[in-house]
Structures are given as structure tokens and as C-alpha cells.
Amino acid sequence: MGGAARMSRRAVDAGAMALTGQIAIVTGASRGIGRGIALQLGQAGATVYVTGRKPAESDAASENYLPSLEKTAKEITERGGKGIAAYVDHSNMEEVKQFFERIERDHNGQLDILVNNAYSAVKVRSVKYYIPFLQRLPTKVC
Template identity: 90%
Template sequence: MALTGQIAIVTGASRGIGRGIALQLGQAGATVYVTGRKPADSDAASENYLPSLEKTAKEITERGGKGIAAYVDHSNMEEVKQFFEKVERDHNGQLDILVNNAYSAVKTIMETADKPFYECRPEIWDDINNVGLRNHYFCSVYASRMMVNNGSGLIVNISSAGGLRYLFNVPYGVGKQALDRMSADMAVELKPKNVCVVSIWPGAVRTELITNMLDSQKTGGKTNEQMNIFKDGETTEYPGKAVVALASDDRRMEKTGRTLITADIGSEYGFRDIDGRDPPNLRSLSFLLSHSGYTHAAQWVPLWVKVPGWFLWGASSRL
């Protein structure tokens, strides 16, 4: 197994993308700490279709790794600090992989999806960016201290194309763009220490919450066109395959500071989703046309035709 003997932390891993990443890391042989809120405080307490943190840890072990469930409130920075101190003690300072994935605002985003920012309570900024940005910085600080001492490491920030163009709401986009900037700037300071930092953009991911919303038609104000993007999307384990590929690559430092799309990583390293498909690439011209309203034109464009990354960044520039 490629990651046997390595220690990994995946924050917010009881469900969704975090769970999928943790399972793939375990399948590759890693010891994986999965963090999440206590059962009474988690979404699984009210939504019985959601898996638990313990179930994730158990499945990691069943797949060949070692899963360790850790209750951490990522809105409480003292709890975050204590958790990293425990990992450091238990593994003599070893930490190889950190995946910053914790996010507590999915329901908030869906509930306010049809409202402009000025009609929402201003506190949704904190709902979205306390755990989704501030916490990631704290986790990265504590992880980097161990990785620098060991002379290697990988930090992955789970971000999205919402950092490039408007998506969902104002606080969401600001948080994601800041997270990508954080990856780039941390990479500058950590590159001499052989610690790689990247942002990963999954495509549309069929998480448990999204799948349930599609099945029940409860789309939180989103139109069918906006939700259809998820129907052909990635499974939660496809981003996990991307993280494993990077963690297993001895040349990953060549990518430090970059923002990487899961489908591009899949193409480079030659893996498919667990259902055997190649998910749509966010840079695919056909995909972009289809979800910009040009569905007829999209049918005539081959899936392999992709827009260069620099073009996407340039198109969003306000200079």
C-alpha cells in the first residue's frame, strides 16, 4: 500500500468529500484521523441518512488503514489546538498529510441561496468562514510545525471554483478565493522546508446532502438547471483518489502553491472515479457551455476540448 506508515488528518470527515478522502487514504494504508462534531451536535443527529464519524473510522480500518475518530469542534480554536497536540504526542511529532475540508455552512448556503447578501443576517459571514477559512489557517499552522520538523509533508485545502466566479453567495466566494490565496502564500514559505501546499477544486460532488436534496426535490431555492450539474458529478471518493495520487508522488513539490482540479489530476495520474466514469472537467468547453445556457452548442464540442486555466483566471480578472 502506497501510504503505509503515514499519518493523515482529514477534517470534517464524517460525511461528504471529507469522508471520501479519508476512505481513499485508508485504502492506501495510511493511519487517518477523521474529525467531526460530537454525535448530538452533528447533522447526522437530525438526518438519519448521514453516516457517523465512527462509521467512517471503522470503514477506513476495514479497507486496510487505521481509522481514528476524533471529536473536534472546528469553530473552537482551543479544541483544534488540543487535537493537534494529541496527534503530535501520540505519533512522536509525525504528521504527513493534512486535508483541510471541515465546512459547517452547507445548510446555511442552501437556505439563503435565493437571497442577496444584504437581505441575509450579516453573521452568515461567520457561519461560512469561521470553520471554512479561519479554522483551516489554524490547522495549517499546527500541522506545518510538525511537517517542517520532519522535513516533508502535504497540506491540501479543499476549495472550489467559487473562488474564481460568483457561486452561491458573497461570503462563500470570498472564503474560497482567500483559501486559494492562502495555499499559494503558504507554499512560498514552506517550499524551502519540502512541505507541499495545494488547493484542490472538486467538480460537482454527489454528497449525501446533495443526493438527498435531488431525490426529495428540496433544492433550497436552486433551479433545476443549477442542480442538474450534480447529477453527472463526482462521487465523494474521486477527490480522495486525487489526494492519494499527490501524496504518493515523489515529485509533488513541483505542484506546490497551485490550484488543481480533480479531473485534471485524474487525467495526469490515470485514475477514474469509483463508478468507472471520468467525471466532467471544470475546464471542459462542453461543460462550460452547457452550464452557461448554451446546451445545443455544447453537444457539438468534444469533451476533451478544454479551456486553459490561465483563460479562466483572466476571464475573472477585474484589473
């Protein structure tokens, strides 16, 4: 193992539980960057709420190979943190309100880290014809 790898490993080991007792939320944490951030926060000892939409509501619902919130939460716990999966549609203000009320209730208002990673593509529709915007684009480009 090279010197840089050893240095990196030592730095990670030294700070492995630096976030014990900290409460974190990572939105959009079922895959990608959000998942990676959530796993690292867990490895550092944080309690991490991972949020995402219910699979049936997700654009990626048909892509069964993608990690789920439950798998992410389980892996956070295996890495030394506490992973908690929470299905929240962050475009629904009532669901968001209920979720933050849960955090306040369960942790006496403590929230130390918020990673706002959730994203949902905007669906553009033609007002005039009620057909998806991209279906109205010309098929030939000159």
C-alpha cells in the same frame, strides 16, 4: 471487464499500501468528499484521523441516515488503514489545539497529510432585531 477498468484496478492494487506509516487528518470526514478522501487514504494504508463535530452539535444531527465518524473510521480500518474518529469542533480553537497536541504526542509530531475539509455555514443574524437574516427578507420579489 473493459481495458480501462482493468488498468484502473491494477493501478489501485499496485499502490494500495503506498501510504503505510503515514499519518493523515481529514476534517469534516463523516460524509461527502471528506469521507471519500478518508476512505481512499485508509485503503492506501495510512493512519487516518477523521474529525467532525459531535452529532448533537452538527447541522445534520437529525439526518440519521448519514454515516458517522465511527462508521468512517471502522471502514478505513476494514480497507487496510487505521481509522481513528476524533470529535473536534474546528471553530473552537481550544479543541483544535488539544487535537493537534494529541497528534504530536501520539505520533512524535509526525503529520504527513492534512485535508482541511471541514465547513460550517455562517449564521447571519440581524444586529438590530436579533432575528435570523433570512426571516427579514421581503417575501415578494418584484
